[in-house]
Amino acid sequence: MATSVIQLKVGNMENFVYIVFDRRTKQAALIDSGWETKPIKKELEEKGLKLLYAIATHEHFDHISSLEDIAREMNAMTVAHRLSGIGADLIVEDNDKIDLGDSVLQIIHTPGHTPGSICIYDGSNLFTGDTLFIGTCGRTDLPGGSDEQLFNSLRRLMELPDDTVIYPGHDYGPVPYRKMGEEKRLNPVLLARSLSDFRMIP
Numbered sequence: 001m002a003t004s005v006i007q008l009k010v011g012n013m014e015n016f017v018y019i020v021f022d023r024r025t026k027q028a029a030l031i032d033s034g035w036e037t038k039p040i041k042k043e044l045e046e047k048g049l050k051l052l053y054a055i056a057t058h059e060h061f062d063h064i065s066s067l068e069d070i071a072r073e074m075n076a077m078t079v080a081h082r083l084s085g086i087g088a089d090l091i092v093e094d095n096d097k098i099d100l101g102d103s104v105l106q107i108i109h110t111p112g113h114t115p116g117s118i119c120i121y122d123g124s125n126l127f128t129g130d131t132l133f134i135g136t137c138g139r140t141d142l143p144g145g146s147d148e149q150l151f152n153s154l155r156r157l158m159e160l161p162d163d164t165v166i167y168p169g170h171d172y173g174p175v176p177y178r179k180m181g182e183e184k185r186l187n188p189v190l191l192a193r194s195l196s197d198f199r200m201i202p
């Protein structure tokens, strides 16, 4: 595996943000930022990483309040999906690829929590924002949310290899991250076989 992942917990809403970096070149991407820039900058500096991208999984404030600030401070580009409404430097669509040294980040458009939600896949790790949490999934009762879209987005994520590590946007589960294979066995939202089953989950 060519990338390493740093998981950081920020703020008072159990948010996780991530630094994913290419081990050889030390080129890094930030996935969500929360509210602060200091803990993120400290990690980047301590590990000698060069931040190229600050990627928003979606537009909710608890994920992106400091995204623009950290991007400007570190001379990085902000990245977001077209439907997020975020005026990012780089607007991405489904299946777009972002080079990170010897590694590649693939954008997977996963609408449902919001229309412009994305997951980011580096070939081994999947950063799921508020689409998929450990043991549950994102809510669909906020503006732009859709049960049907979220169900379909989750089915699509389940096609990834079972050893893919899921890194969620909030620490809502029994563990901070888990492999897709375990999630498929244990997460009720992935065990739902149909949209009507999915809608019945409390």
Ligand SMILES: [Fe+2]
Pocket: 058, 060, 113, 130
């Ligand atoms: Fe959200």
